[in-house]
Amino acid sequence: MTAPTAEVALCTFLGEIGVSHDIHRHAPLFTVADSKAATAHLPGAHTKNLFLKDKKGALFLVTCMEDRQIRMKPLERALGAKRLSFGSPELLAEVLGVIPGAVTPFAAFNDRGSGRVTAVLDQQMMATSPQNFHPLHNAATIVVEPDGLLRFFAATGHEPRILDFDALEAASRPDTAE
Secondary structure: OOOHHHHHHHHHHHHHOOOOOOEEEEOOOOOHHHHHHHHHHOEEEEEEEEEOOOOOOOOEEEEEEEOOOOOOOHHHHHHHHOOOOOOHHHHHHHHHHOOOOHHHHOHHHOOOOOOOOEEEHHHHHHOOOOOEEOOOOOOOEEOOHHHHHHHHHHHHHOOOOOHHHHHHHOOOOOOOOO
């Protein structure tokens, strides 16, 4: 199986900025359940990625541990956003150059220079090594270390917001939620 052009460009970029990485090929994955079945043998953090927008048009690329229960209200408060919703597939393709099912923090590679997207990372995920993400398509998994992910964001001109997702989940429990 040959690597898509976008993956080759990403991996070249990672090499140029000194981020070591490994690639594992598999059938295309479209959901967290698909990913769990195909990549469970890979150690480290496995993630879910959300492309969100708020009512003022701010865009967010949220990457967190795959089993997180994301509630929008606590996330909105943490981000200072109003009325978060999922960005459309068309907006996702325009801004990050990926399709639904292939959303990845590495899509910030396609947002270099414009800075339209704010990256949001799970604090607990960032404490886990290694980390597993799609390489701009969903038929492979790229494995990097947390410091490599941060180096990637710095090189693309993004300063990710690192949030305590354990606290966000606690805030969304029925006994503590609004």
